[in-house]
Amino acid sequence: MSAKPLIIAIDGPAGAGKSTTARRVAEVLGYIYIDTGAMYRAVSLSALRSSCALTNEALGLLAEASDIRLEPSDGAQKVLLNGEDVSLAIRQADVTAIVSQVSAFSSVRKALVKRQRQIGEGGGVVMDGRDIGSVVFPHAEVKVFLVADTDERVRRRLLEAQTRGEQITEDDVRQQIISRDEYDSNRAESPLIKASGAVEIDTTTCTIDEQVQTILDLVRSYQTTHSIVSAHLGF
Ligand code: DC
Numbered sequence: 001m002s003a004k005p006l007i008i009a010i011d012g013p014a015g016a017g018k019s020t021t022a023r024r025v026a027e028v029l030g031y032i033y034i035d036t037g038a039m040y041r042a043v044s045l046s047a048l049r050s051s052c053a054l055t056n057e058a059l060g061l062l063a064e065a066s067d068i069r070l071e072p073s074d075g076a077q078k079v080l081l082n083g084e085d086v087s088l089a090i091r092q093a094d095v096t097a098i099v100s101q102v103s104a105f106s107s108v109r110k111a112l113v114k115r116q117r118q119i120g121e122g123g124g125v126v127m128d129g130r131d132i133g134s135v136v137f138p139h140a141e142v143k144v145f146l147v148a149d150t151d152e153r154v155r156r157r158l159l160e161a162q163t164r165g166e167q168i169t170e171d172d173v174r175q176q177i178i179s180r181d182e183y184d185s186n187r188a189e190s191p192l193i194k195a196s197g198a199v200e201i202d203t204t205t206c207t208i209d210e211q212v213q214t215i216l217d218l219v220r221s222y223q224t225t226h227s228i229v230s231a232h233l234g235f
Contacts (some may be wrong), residue, residue: 003223005031005124009133012146013181015153016063017203018128021146021211023077026126028216032133033072034119035077036129036136039112040082041090045104060107068115073215091164094175100183108136116143130184133195141226142218143198146211152204153177198216 008031009020010020019035026033043063054060069080079087090097117138120127127136133143148156154174161168184192194200199218202215203211 003227004125005122006146006219006222007120007123007137007140008126008142009137009140009195009198010128010130010144010146010215010217011130011134011192011195011198012144013153013184014177015157016146017156017206017208017211018146018206019077019201020208021215022128023075024208024212025175025215025219027075028212029124029184029219031124031126032119033128034116034125035079036112036116036127036132037099038070038079038090039097040080040108041099041100042066042086043108043112044095044099045080045086045090047067048098054098054101054105056105056107057095059102059105060111063108063111064142067107088164091160093166093168096180100180100187104187104189113190126219130192131190133198134193138195141222142215143195144215144218145194145198145200147200147202150177150200151175162196168217175224186216186234 001156008025009072011019012018022035025031043066046052046066047059047060050062052062054217067082071080077087079090103224113136116127119125120137129136133140154170154177156179157177158168158170158173161173181192195213201211201214
């Protein structure tokens with residue numbers, strides 16, 4: 001009998017290693033990977049392009065009307081906004097500068113959380129973000145909270161930006177990360193918190209392989225425990 005497809009929630013601050021780890025875990029398990037930060041970034045890009053007022057009502061309508069799709073592509077994830085590939089555009093500094101503000105609006109969260117639940121409700125999904133284990137799927141079978149030292153997170157984000165060819169200094173990256181963490185953690189709507197039942201993993205000195213293995217061990221342990229319980233109950 002094949003194991004029940006699970007919901008795996010991975011939350012944490014910027015640069016903690018969520019996306020790479022979540023994508024690899026999904027690959028190993030044959031699950032769908034959903035980067036919910038990319039969805040908030042896509043709405044932010046759409047707002048910039050349409051000069052949308054940064055108000056709850058206007059952004060909510062924009063989020064509802066935006067067709068955002070996440071597709072696997074060459075070991076990465078392609079982000080389509082109304083059919084256009086915006087994978088690179090959503091990582092640029094102008095989007096990063098407003099995404100925390102845009103994602104703090106309740107109307108935007110309502111529209112995107114609804115879609116995230118539709119995608120993940122059947123299980124077989126690894127979803128990363130800030131509120132997956134606390135709000136989107138509080139009943140997720142496996143919940144992980146990834147953290148890392150600020151210096152290490154800055155180093156990773158700087159490397160990513162340089163790989164994309166961006167001209168950005170280490171100080172700028174540090175400033176962005178610190179202010180985004182503060183904003184994301186202190187907003188009224190679904191702030192970044194370690195969800196109840198989440199296992200915290202400090203990735204400061206871990207390799208990606210080690211992070212992936214730790215999460216796969218949590219998955220196996222969940223599956224083993226629950227198959228034993230099911231067998232006892234005669235399911
Ligand atoms: O993971 P990221 O850095 O691409 O996320 C961009 C922003 O989106 C982040 O600063 C906060 C917001 N976000 C959120 O509020 N809730 C999520 N589930 C995912 C991201």
